[in-house]
Amino acid sequence: MDTMVKLRDLSKTYRRSDGSAVEAVKQINLEIYKGEIFSLLGPNGAGKTTTISMMSGLIAPTGGDAFIGGHSITKEPMAAKRLMGFIPQEVALYPELSARRNLLFFGKMYGMHGSDLNKRVDEVLAFIDLTDRQKDKISTFSGGMKRRVNIGVGLLHRPELLFMDEPTVGIDPQNRRRVLDTVKQLRDEYGMTILYTTHMMEEAQELSDRVGIIDHGELIALGTQGELTQQVREEDQIDFAIDGRGWSSELEARLLQEVPGLTRVAYAPPGHGDDSAGEESLAALTAFAARGRQALPDIIRILNDAGVEVHSVKVREPDLEAVFLALTGRALRD
Amino acid sequence: MRAIIDIALNDLRIFFSQRGNWISLIVLPLAFTAFLGWAMGREFGSTQVRLDVADLDGGPAAAGLINRLAASSDVIILCPHENDADNVCHLDNGETALTTEQGINRVQRGRSDALLVIPAGYGQAVQTGASAQLDYYSLEDPTQPSPILQTVNAVLQKVNSAVVAQQMDMAMLEALVGTDAGSPLADEKTRTAMAASLQEDAQRLLDSQPDLVIFKSTAPMETSSLDQGFGQAIPGMGTLFVMFTVLGGMVTLLRERRQWTLQRLAVAPLRRSQILGGKVLSYFSLGMIQFLVLFGMGAVMGVNLGGAPLALLAVMTAFVLCVTALTFALAPRMKSEQQAGGLSRLLALTLAPLGGAWWPLSITPPFMQTIGHLSPVAWAMDGFQTLIYNGGGLPDVLTEIGVLLAAAGVLFAIGAATFRVGE
Amino acid sequence: MRKIWAIVSKEVYITFTNRNLLLIMLVTPLVLSTIIGLAFGGLGGGDSGGLSLSNIPIVIVNLDEGATFGNALGGGFTADNQTGGGQAFNGGDQIVAILAPNLAEGQNAFGASGDQPVCSLLPEKGADNSRRYSGTLEELFAPALMDDPAAARAAVDRGDYAAAIIIPPAFSQAVTPQFQFGPADDQATNAAAETDVVDSEVEVYANAGQPIEASVTRSVVEAIVGQLVRFNVAITAMGQAIGQQIAASPMDLGDVDPATVPAQGAPLADWLAFMEANADRSPWFAGLAAGLTRFQAAASGDQSAAGGAANNDLGGIVSCLFDPNFEPIQVQQQPLNRVQEQGIFQQIMVQIGAAQAVFFALFTGIFGVLSIYEERKNWTLQRLLASPTSRSSILAGKLGGNVVVVWVQLALLMLFLTLVTSAIMRSPVNIWGDQWGLILLTTVALSLAVSGLGVLVVGLARTPEQVQAMGPVIAIFLGALGGAFGFALPDALANLSLITWGVGAFKSLAAGQGDIWLNLAVLFGQGALFFVIGVWLFRRRVEI
Missing domain, CATH: 3.30.70.100 (Alpha-Beta Plaits)
Structure with missing residues (x-):
C-alpha cells in the first residue's frame, strides 16, 4: 500500500512563561495509506488538533517531521500543502462574503483561477448542495450550511489528502449524519485519503479503516479496528x-x-x-x-x-x- | 504577487461590503472636507459682526473716529450708528446711543460681538495729545486673533499719527519761531488755528497715504481669523483619519484569527510572506484611499494643496506605510480585539495631536516639538507643510520621507519577525 | 432597581480599573489641554495674551538707496552717521536697526540702541519703557540679512524662514517728507506718492505654512513703517500749514521777483536767504529765518550760536515720532467676566479643556455601549439574560452605566483641569465658576447626549467592527465642528456639534453667567432623541 502521510517523531513542546515545558505532542510516528480513512481518536486536549496543525503546516513542530506525499512539511511546505485540503474545526469563512465568493477566494489561494476555478466552484456548490444559496452571505446561513461550505472550501482544489479536524463538533445529529456520509463518499467515489480527528468513538468506529488512539500527546495504539480490539479480544x-x-x-x-x-x-x-x-x-x-x-x-x-x-x-x-x-x-x- | 493582490482585494471587498465602512472611510471624510471647503470659500464679508460703540465724549473728534471706523470695514456694523430698518444691530428699543452698561449687557447676551467705549475727554485728548484710553469688551475666542480689535487698532494708529504729527509740529514750530511777542505764534488764536490746520492736513495726508507694506505669501493664505489653522486642517485631520483606519487593522487581524480564516490561509500553499504581504497591502490601500478621498475632495473644493502632487503622494505613501508597519509590529502583542481597539484609539488620539495634526507644532515649546517628532504624524505634517505652503517639491521632502520609511522598515522587520498565523 | 444599580456599578468599576482606558479617558485630554493652554496662554495669568512665540526666523533684504531731503530739519536727529549736515535719510536702515539691532551696521538714530533723545512730549518721560521695541523684538525674532530678494524668497519657499522682509530701493524716497512752504498742493503730493508706490512698498513675503508667525511679522513691519510714514506726514503737514499761515498772515509779496523764490526741495540755504531777504514782509519769514539759523548752527556743533537748548529740544521733539510710547490714544481690552479677569491661560484652559473633555468622552460613550457586544461574545450577556432580570433592566443598567461612566469622566477631567490650572498659576482657582447646580446640570446633560450618541452609533452600525471604524470618524467629525482641534468653523456648522453646545455652556458658567438654558435644552433634547432612536435601533440588532 502506498503511503500518503508519514510522521517521524513529530513533537511539539510549548514553553510556559515560568520556563517549564509542556509536551503537547510526544514523538508521534505513524503512516497513513492512500485511499484510507484514518481516524485520530482521543479525548479533548489529547493533542489531536496540535498534531493535525503540524501536519498541515499551520504550526511548526519542535521536533521530527511530517511527510505529505513524500514532501516534508517543514522543508517543502508548498509542495506538501498543494496535496492537502484542510477542514478546520471552526467555521473558517468570511461571514461578510457570499458562499461563492468565499469559495472563489480560497480557490485562488490554492492557485486556481479563471474558468477552471468557476467550474470547480459550481461542482463543489452542487456537491455540498448549496447551489441555490451560493449568492447569500455566510452570515445568513444556518450552522449546518456553514459547515458544508467549510467542508466545500477544503475540497476545492481536488486534494488527494483531506484533513478534517473534528468536523462534527457542535452540530445536530442530522447534519452530523450528512458529514459522515460525505466523508465516506469522498473516499469511495473520489479515492481521497482522509485524516479525521474525533473524540467520538462511534464516529471513528463507523468511518475508519485504521485508527490511531492519542492520549496526553502520545500515540498509544495504532491499527485497524480489528487489530485494536484484538488487544482486548x-x-x-x-x-x-x-x-x-x-x-x-x-x-x-x-x-x-x-x-x-x-x-x-x-x-x-x-x-x-x-x-x-x-x-x-x-x-x-x-x-x-x-x-x-x-x-x-x-x-x-x-x-x-x-x-x-x-x-x-x-x-x-x-x-x-x-x-x-x-x-x-x-x-x-x- | 498574484496571491498578495488576491488577498488584499478580498480584504477590501470585505471591508467595502459593509455600509458602515463606506460611511467611515468615504462619506464622513468627504462631508468633512466639503464643510471645510465651503467654510473657507465663503467670503468673510458675508458674516457681519456687530461692534457697539458707546460714545461718552460726543464731540466732533469722537464722531470723526466713528466715521473712520464705519468706513474702514464692510464687515463691522457699528451699533447703533449703522443700524438699519431690519434692526441689524438687534437693538432692544431702537436706542440711538448706548451707555457702557447697555453695551456690556448686549455683549454678554450675544446681541453684539464687541463694545468700544470712547471716553469723555477723547476730543480733548486728540486736541492736546494727552492720553486717552478706549475700552474694548468682547467674548471673542482668545485663541483666534480678533478682526474687530485689529480694525480698531488700525484706525487708531492713524488717529495717533495725526495727533502725534500735530503735537510734534506745533512743538517744533514753537521751538523754531518761539512764542514771544513778535513771533507769528505769539497769538493764542493763531496757535489754535495752526494746530487745527496741522491736524487736518496730517489726517488728510494719512488718509491719502498709500499702503507701504505689501503682504505676499508662498501660497494663498486665509488671513481672517476664521481661517487661522484651516490651512492644516486637511492634512491634519487626514492623518488622524488614516491612523484610525489603519491601526484598526490590528482588530481585524485578531478577528481573522478568531474566525480561523487566517489559519485557513496558512494551510494553503502560500508563503508566510505572501499572507503578510496581502494583509499589509490591504491596510495600506485603505489608508491611501482615505488620504486620496480627503485630498481629492479638498482639491475639488479649491483648497490649496501645493503644486507637487507626486511629492504629496510620496509623503502620504511613506506615512501610510509607517502606520501600517506600526500596526503589524503591535498586532502580534495584542491578546484580544477589545485590547487592540483600545490601543489603536489611544495611539491615534495621542500620536496625532502630539505630532501637530490638531495644532501646529510651532506654537508649542521647543521640547514639545522634539517630543512631537517621535510621532510619525510630525514628519508627515512637516512634509505636507513644505509641499503645500513652501512650494517645495520632492527633493525638499526627502528627509521626511526618509525618516518615515526608515521607521516603517524597522517596524515592518519587527512585525514580520513576530507575525504568527497559527499559534 | 437594585439590579440596574448593580449593573451600573459593575460598568463603572470595570471602566475605571482599566489602565489603558484611563490613559485615553483622562490623561491624554488633560495633557493635551495643558500643552495647548500653555502654548496659547503663556505661563502665568497676565493679560498680555497672545502666543508664546519667540525666535521667529526672518530674513531682511535692505535694498533701500536712501534719500536726501533737501530741507533742513534732518540734521537734528541724524547727526552721527550722516555727512553733509544730516541731509541723507535711509528708512531701510531704520527698519533693519529695529528688527535686527545686532546685525545693523553702525549706529542708527531712532533705533533700539544708543542714547537717542527721549521724546520730550511724553506726559511721563521715560517712565515706562516696556513698549519699546528693543528687548522684546530681540526675543521675538531671529533675524538674518541677505542681499538678494530672490534668494530670500527662495529661502522662505524652502521654509528656512517664516518671512522675508524686502525693502525696495525707493523706500526712503516714499517716506521722505515733501517739505514745501506754500499752500497745500495735494495733487502734487499724491501724484508723487503714487508714482513711487510701485517700487517703494516694503514686501513681507511669508510662508503660508506658518500663518501665525507671518501675521506677527506683518504687523510689526506695518507698525515700523507706520512710524516712518508718521514722520513724513508730520513734516509735510507742517510745510503745508506754515504755507497756509503765511498766506493768511499780513504780508506783501507783490514786488518779489518770482524767480527769486526757491524751488521746492531747494537747499535750506536758499530758503534762508530768501526769508532773510524778505523778513520784513511776514512775521513768519522773520521767525523762521531766525529759528533755522539757530538750529543750523546747533546742528553744526556751534553751541554758542545755537542759543541754548534749541537743538536738544528739537531732537527730543522729533524722536517722539518714533517713540512707541507716544501713542496718546489707546484701546485696551477690558475683562467682561470672571474668566477674562483671570487672564488668557485660564480662558484657554476652560475652552480647550472643555472641548477636549467632551471630545474624548465621545469615545467613552460610543465604545462603552459597544461593550454590550463584548459581553455577548464572552457569554456574560447570555448569563444575564438567563437570570431572572428583565431585559429592560439589563439594557437600562448597561446604558445607565455608560451615562455614569461618561459623567465621572467629565467630572474628573474638570477637576483635574482646575487643579492643573491652579498648579500652573500657583494659586488655587476654580476655573469653572461657582454655580454648582448649573455645572452639575451641564455635565449631566452632556453625559446624556454623549452616551445617547453612543447608543445611536452602535445602533446604526451592524457589527462591532463597523463601530470600531465608524465611531472614531463620527467623533472626529463632531470634534472638528465643535472646535476641539486647531480651527474654528462658522457658527452655522459649529452648532451641529454637541461639543459646541457643551463648551458654550461651560464658558458661560466659567464667566459667571447663568444663561445656559438654550445649551441645556439642546443637549438634553439631543440626548433624549439619540437615546430613543438608538435604543429602538439597538433592540432590533441585539436580542435584548
Missing part, C-alpha cells in the same frame, strides 16, 4: 451495578481465586462511575474475563454468597472504547 468486559456496602478486598481476592478465566476486577465505589446516577449506594464493578458469559454465573453466585446485591449486569463486546479504557484506565469521554 481475549477478555470480555462485564459491568455490574452492585450494592457497594458488601464489597471488600477479601471479596475481590475470592473472585479472582474462584472464578475461572477472570483476570482483572475494577471497583468504583458509590458516587463514581456513570451507572450510579440516581441510586445512591450503587457501586460499579468491572470484571475482565477470557470468556465472559461462562464466568458470569460464578461471579453472581459468589457475590450473592457474600450478600452483595447485584442490580444490573452488562456484558460488553470489545470496542474502541474498551480499548481506550484498557489502555488508559479512563473512559474516553471523561
Whole structure:
C-alpha cells in the first residue's frame, strides 16, 4: 500500500512563561495509506488538533517531521500543502462574503483561477448542495450550511489528502449524519485519503479503516479496528451495578481465586462511575474475563454468597472504547 | 504577487461590503472636507459682526473716529450708528446711543460681538495729545486673533499719527519761531488755528497715504481669523483619519484569527510572506484611499494643496506605510480585539495631536516639538507643510520621507519577525 | 432597581480599573489641554495674551538707496552717521536697526540702541519703557540679512524662514517728507506718492505654512513703517500749514521777483536767504529765518550760536515720532467676566479643556455601549439574560452605566483641569465658576447626549467592527465642528456639534453667567432623541 502521510517523531513542546515545558505532542510516528480513512481518536486536549496543525503546516513542530506525499512539511511546505485540503474545526469563512465568493477566494489561494476555478466552484456548490444559496452571505446561513461550505472550501482544489479536524463538533445529529456520509463518499467515489480527528468513538468506529488512539500527546495504539480490539479480544468486559456496602478486598481476592478465566476486577465505589446516577449506594464493578458469559454465573453466585446485591449486569463486546479504557484506565469521554 | 493582490482585494471587498465602512472611510471624510471647503470659500464679508460703540465724549473728534471706523470695514456694523430698518444691530428699543452698561449687557447676551467705549475727554485728548484710553469688551475666542480689535487698532494708529504729527509740529514750530511777542505764534488764536490746520492736513495726508507694506505669501493664505489653522486642517485631520483606519487593522487581524480564516490561509500553499504581504497591502490601500478621498475632495473644493502632487503622494505613501508597519509590529502583542481597539484609539488620539495634526507644532515649546517628532504624524505634517505652503517639491521632502520609511522598515522587520498565523 | 444599580456599578468599576482606558479617558485630554493652554496662554495669568512665540526666523533684504531731503530739519536727529549736515535719510536702515539691532551696521538714530533723545512730549518721560521695541523684538525674532530678494524668497519657499522682509530701493524716497512752504498742493503730493508706490512698498513675503508667525511679522513691519510714514506726514503737514499761515498772515509779496523764490526741495540755504531777504514782509519769514539759523548752527556743533537748548529740544521733539510710547490714544481690552479677569491661560484652559473633555468622552460613550457586544461574545450577556432580570433592566443598567461612566469622566477631567490650572498659576482657582447646580446640570446633560450618541452609533452600525471604524470618524467629525482641534468653523456648522453646545455652556458658567438654558435644552433634547432612536435601533440588532 502506498503511503500518503508519514510522521517521524513529530513533537511539539510549548514553553510556559515560568520556563517549564509542556509536551503537547510526544514523538508521534505513524503512516497513513492512500485511499484510507484514518481516524485520530482521543479525548479533548489529547493533542489531536496540535498534531493535525503540524501536519498541515499551520504550526511548526519542535521536533521530527511530517511527510505529505513524500514532501516534508517543514522543508517543502508548498509542495506538501498543494496535496492537502484542510477542514478546520471552526467555521473558517468570511461571514461578510457570499458562499461563492468565499469559495472563489480560497480557490485562488490554492492557485486556481479563471474558468477552471468557476467550474470547480459550481461542482463543489452542487456537491455540498448549496447551489441555490451560493449568492447569500455566510452570515445568513444556518450552522449546518456553514459547515458544508467549510467542508466545500477544503475540497476545492481536488486534494488527494483531506484533513478534517473534528468536523462534527457542535452540530445536530442530522447534519452530523450528512458529514459522515460525505466523508465516506469522498473516499469511495473520489479515492481521497482522509485524516479525521474525533473524540467520538462511534464516529471513528463507523468511518475508519485504521485508527490511531492519542492520549496526553502520545500515540498509544495504532491499527485497524480489528487489530485494536484484538488487544482486548481475549477478555470480555462485564459491568455490574452492585450494592457497594458488601464489597471488600477479601471479596475481590475470592473472585479472582474462584472464578475461572477472570483476570482483572475494577471497583468504583458509590458516587463514581456513570451507572450510579440516581441510586445512591450503587457501586460499579468491572470484571475482565477470557470468556465472559461462562464466568458470569460464578461471579453472581459468589457475590450473592457474600450478600452483595447485584442490580444490573452488562456484558460488553470489545470496542474502541474498551480499548481506550484498557489502555488508559479512563473512559474516553471523561 | 498574484496571491498578495488576491488577498488584499478580498480584504477590501470585505471591508467595502459593509455600509458602515463606506460611511467611515468615504462619506464622513468627504462631508468633512466639503464643510471645510465651503467654510473657507465663503467670503468673510458675508458674516457681519456687530461692534457697539458707546460714545461718552460726543464731540466732533469722537464722531470723526466713528466715521473712520464705519468706513474702514464692510464687515463691522457699528451699533447703533449703522443700524438699519431690519434692526441689524438687534437693538432692544431702537436706542440711538448706548451707555457702557447697555453695551456690556448686549455683549454678554450675544446681541453684539464687541463694545468700544470712547471716553469723555477723547476730543480733548486728540486736541492736546494727552492720553486717552478706549475700552474694548468682547467674548471673542482668545485663541483666534480678533478682526474687530485689529480694525480698531488700525484706525487708531492713524488717529495717533495725526495727533502725534500735530503735537510734534506745533512743538517744533514753537521751538523754531518761539512764542514771544513778535513771533507769528505769539497769538493764542493763531496757535489754535495752526494746530487745527496741522491736524487736518496730517489726517488728510494719512488718509491719502498709500499702503507701504505689501503682504505676499508662498501660497494663498486665509488671513481672517476664521481661517487661522484651516490651512492644516486637511492634512491634519487626514492623518488622524488614516491612523484610525489603519491601526484598526490590528482588530481585524485578531478577528481573522478568531474566525480561523487566517489559519485557513496558512494551510494553503502560500508563503508566510505572501499572507503578510496581502494583509499589509490591504491596510495600506485603505489608508491611501482615505488620504486620496480627503485630498481629492479638498482639491475639488479649491483648497490649496501645493503644486507637487507626486511629492504629496510620496509623503502620504511613506506615512501610510509607517502606520501600517506600526500596526503589524503591535498586532502580534495584542491578546484580544477589545485590547487592540483600545490601543489603536489611544495611539491615534495621542500620536496625532502630539505630532501637530490638531495644532501646529510651532506654537508649542521647543521640547514639545522634539517630543512631537517621535510621532510619525510630525514628519508627515512637516512634509505636507513644505509641499503645500513652501512650494517645495520632492527633493525638499526627502528627509521626511526618509525618516518615515526608515521607521516603517524597522517596524515592518519587527512585525514580520513576530507575525504568527497559527499559534 | 437594585439590579440596574448593580449593573451600573459593575460598568463603572470595570471602566475605571482599566489602565489603558484611563490613559485615553483622562490623561491624554488633560495633557493635551495643558500643552495647548500653555502654548496659547503663556505661563502665568497676565493679560498680555497672545502666543508664546519667540525666535521667529526672518530674513531682511535692505535694498533701500536712501534719500536726501533737501530741507533742513534732518540734521537734528541724524547727526552721527550722516555727512553733509544730516541731509541723507535711509528708512531701510531704520527698519533693519529695529528688527535686527545686532546685525545693523553702525549706529542708527531712532533705533533700539544708543542714547537717542527721549521724546520730550511724553506726559511721563521715560517712565515706562516696556513698549519699546528693543528687548522684546530681540526675543521675538531671529533675524538674518541677505542681499538678494530672490534668494530670500527662495529661502522662505524652502521654509528656512517664516518671512522675508524686502525693502525696495525707493523706500526712503516714499517716506521722505515733501517739505514745501506754500499752500497745500495735494495733487502734487499724491501724484508723487503714487508714482513711487510701485517700487517703494516694503514686501513681507511669508510662508503660508506658518500663518501665525507671518501675521506677527506683518504687523510689526506695518507698525515700523507706520512710524516712518508718521514722520513724513508730520513734516509735510507742517510745510503745508506754515504755507497756509503765511498766506493768511499780513504780508506783501507783490514786488518779489518770482524767480527769486526757491524751488521746492531747494537747499535750506536758499530758503534762508530768501526769508532773510524778505523778513520784513511776514512775521513768519522773520521767525523762521531766525529759528533755522539757530538750529543750523546747533546742528553744526556751534553751541554758542545755537542759543541754548534749541537743538536738544528739537531732537527730543522729533524722536517722539518714533517713540512707541507716544501713542496718546489707546484701546485696551477690558475683562467682561470672571474668566477674562483671570487672564488668557485660564480662558484657554476652560475652552480647550472643555472641548477636549467632551471630545474624548465621545469615545467613552460610543465604545462603552459597544461593550454590550463584548459581553455577548464572552457569554456574560447570555448569563444575564438567563437570570431572572428583565431585559429592560439589563439594557437600562448597561446604558445607565455608560451615562455614569461618561459623567465621572467629565467630572474628573474638570477637576483635574482646575487643579492643573491652579498648579500652573500657583494659586488655587476654580476655573469653572461657582454655580454648582448649573455645572452639575451641564455635565449631566452632556453625559446624556454623549452616551445617547453612543447608543445611536452602535445602533446604526451592524457589527462591532463597523463601530470600531465608524465611531472614531463620527467623533472626529463632531470634534472638528465643535472646535476641539486647531480651527474654528462658522457658527452655522459649529452648532451641529454637541461639543459646541457643551463648551458654550461651560464658558458661560466659567464667566459667571447663568444663561445656559438654550445649551441645556439642546443637549438634553439631543440626548433624549439619540437615546430613543438608538435604543429602538439597538433592540432590533441585539436580542435584548
